[in-house]
Amino acid sequence: xxxxxxxxxxLRAILGGTEIPTAYKIGYVLNFxxxxxFRAIEMEFGLTRPEIVILLALHFREGITASEFCEFSxxxxxxxxxxxxxxxxxALIRRQTDPRDSRRQLLFLTEAGRALYARYIPVLQARExxxxxxxxxxxxxQLDGLLDKLAAHVPAWAGVSEL
Amino acid sequence: xxxxxxxxxxLRAILGGTEIPTAYKIGYVLNFxxxxxFRAIEMEFGLTRPEIVILLALHFREGITASEFCEFSxxxxxxxxxxxxxxxxxALIRRQTDPRDSRRQLLFLTEAGRALYARYIPVLQARExxxxxxxxxxxxxQLDGLLDKLAAHVPAWAGVSEL
DNA sequence: TGAATTTGGTCTCATATTAGACTTTTTTAT
DNA sequence: ATAAAAAAGTCTAATATGAGACCAAATTCA
Numbered sequence: 060x061x062x063x064x065x066x067x068x069x070l071r072a073i074l075g076g077t078e079i080p081t082a083y084k085i086g087y088v089l090n091f092x093x094x095x096x097f098r099a100i101e102m103e104f105g106l107t108r109p110e111i112v113i114l115l116a117l118h119f120r121e122g123i124t125a126s127e128f129c130e131f132s133x134x135x136x137x138x139x140x141x142x143x144x145x146x147x148x149x150a151l152i153r154r155q156t157d158p159r160d161s162r163r164q165l166l167f168l169t170e171a172g173r174a175l176y177a178r179y180i181p182v183l184q185a186r187e188x189x190x191x192x193x194x195x196x197x198x199x200x201q202l203d204g205l206l207d208k209l210a211a212h213v214p215a216w217a218g219v220s221e222l
Numbered sequence: 223x224x225x226x227x228x229x230x231x232x233l234r235a236i237l238g239g240t241e242i243p244t245a246y247k248i249g250y251v252l253n254f255x256x257x258x259x260f261r262a263i264e265m266e267f268g269l270t271r272p273e274i275v276i277l278l279a280l281h282f283r284e285g286i287t288a289s290e291f292c293e294f295s296x297x298x299x300x301x302x303x304x305x306x307x308x309x310x311x312x313a314l315i316r317r318q319t320d321p322r323d324s325r326r327q328l329l330f331l332t333e334a335g336r337a338l339y340a341r342y343i344p345v346l347q348a349r350e351x352x353x354x355x356x357x358x359x360x361x362x363x364q365l366d367g368l369l370d371k372l373a374a375h376v377p378a379w380a381g382v383s384e385l
Numbered sequence: 386t387g388a389a390t391t392t393g394g395t396c397t398c399a400t401a402t403t404a405g406a407c408t409t410t411t412t413t414a415t
Numbered sequence: 416a417t418a419a420a421a422a423a424g425t426c427t428a429a430t431a432t433g434a435g436a437c438c439a440a441a442t443t444c445a
Contacts (some may be wrong), residue, residue, distance in 0.1 A: 076282045081362070082276040083278075083348040084369040085252050090296045092245055098433085107401065115246075117237045133253040138402065140424055162410050162423040173323055180241055184349040187245040188384065193375035194368065199244070201370045206247040207362060211423055212356035219352065261403090270431065289393055301432065303395055324441050325393045391442070401432070412421070 088190065096186050100179045108141035109134055110151075114176050117152065117168045122162045133217075151175055228291045251321075251353065259267055259349050263342045272305035276337050280315065280331045296380075314338055 077083040100111055116128055125139045143166065146152040151172035157163035168176070199201055240246040263274055279291055286304050292299045306329065309315040314335035320326035331339070354362055 076279065076358075079333070079346045079350045081354060081366060082252075082255055082346065084366070084373050085248060087295075088369065088372045088376060089245075089252055089420085091326065091376050093249065094296055095380070096364045098271050102434095115240065116411095124423075132250075133257055134423070135403070137404080137426085140426090141401090147418085160411070164257065164424080183242045186350050189379035190372065190375075191244060192379070193371055198368060198371070202363060203244060205357065205365050205368070206244065206251065208356055209251045209353065209360070210247050212239065212353075213251060216349075216352035216355070217258070265404095272432095287393075298433065300395070300396080302433080303393090304432090307395085323393085323441070327394080386445100388445090389443080391440105393440085394438090396437075397435090401430100401434090403428100405427095407426075408424085410421105410423080410432070413417100414419080415417085 067171065090128055092186055092190050096183050099182060100137075104175060104179060106175075107142060107145075109138045110146055111179070112153070113142055113146060114151065114168065114172055115180075117172070120178055121167050122165045124157070124165060126163075146172070228288045232351070247265075255349055255353050259346055262345060267338060267342060269309055269338075270299045270305060270308070273309055274342070276302065276305055276309060276329070277314065277331065277335055280329055280335070284330050287320070287328060289326075290331075 076157045097108055097111060100106060101108065106114075111133060112134070113128060116123070116132065123141055126136060128134065129136045129139055143152065143154070143164075147154055149171075150169055153169050154164045155164055155167065191202075194202065229263055255360065260271055263269060269277075275295060275297070276291060279286070288302045289299060291297065292302055298325075302370065306315065306317070310317055312334075313332055316330045316332050317327040318330065354365075357365065371375060
């Protein structure tokens with residue numbers, strides 16, 4: 060039988076017998092991954108959380124608009140708007156009004172933005188590696204497969220307001 | 223071959239080719255689980271995020287202190303202190319100075335606290351079920367097993383400041 | 386002992402985040 | 416065409432949060 064949270068007393072003290080075991084555990088692990096890394100980046104580079112995430116997103120999807128970013132990231136548009144204004148002031152991104160719809164502003168990284176990203180991404184990578192170090196290669200593949208499935212399914216329930 | 227995020231163009235647009243794929247996906251899924259639920263609970267019950275989480279933790283581990291909660295939850299002590307004060311004012315928890323160390327305050331749910339918890343936990347449960355609906359029973363067991371392993375391993379890296 | 390350090394918890398001030406109102410542009414319906 | 420509705424983004428005022436100073440109780444160790 061595979062050990063799980065109900066076997067190990069130390070772990071049980073942390074994870075306990077919540078009524079949302081999976082969500083709780085995901086939250087627990089992610090918190091310890093994300094909070095310290097983000098705090099360090101905030102401090103060292105003077106960025107806010109949405110700023111960090113926007114740079115991250117632009118790195119693989121340049122030319123998106125603020126509201127597209129809101130949609131797939133779940134961030135609130137006020138926060139994103141502020142972050143975008145600040146990022147432009149800092150010359151880390153460039154805004155270009157969409158010629159086909161002048162309400163929309165397409166967002167692009169500048170060279171400085173790309174350079175800043177390159178300075179903080181290694182921290183996040185190292186911490187991800189540390190988080191996953193306890194899993195074998197096969198287990199990581201398994202985990203990634205499950206996460207892909209969960210991620211693909213998000214649109215089916217994320218917006219359902221009764222939940 | 224199992225489909226994954228690099229195959230589906232729609233998903234790729236969301237998850238992209240980040241350099242922290244696992245962490246990014248966990249964050250993506252968890253965001254959509256947690257943010258809307260917590261926002262709803264905040265609004266409906268007039269609780270703040272740390273207040274919600276403290277009630278959740280006390281439900282399976284009564285008698286812990288604020289700093290123990292900080293340790294295993296990763297929350298900051300200032301926020302927890304504030305939340306504890308407010309929760310006591312609202313008569314949702316009770317504080318009892320530890321007779322063996324009068325700096326420490328043991329925290330307990332009151333009946334009202336238990337009742338409030340009982341009103342909001344179903345929302346979180348329903349949303350967790352929706353999130354996991356795309357996985358088979360076997361896959362959920364797999365996921366929980368991997369999460370238990372990750373959670374058990376957290377103490378090994380969470381505090382390492384070089385990361 | 387008793388001085389120095391550590392620990393649990395609170396407080397303060399500066400900053401970040403929220404909900405929701407508002408402006409402008411585009412789309413839809415008539 | 417034109418009025419109504421929707422959408423993108425910004426702004427504002429209230430609230431929440433974060434880093435770190437602070438106090439009091441407990442522990443260490445000379």
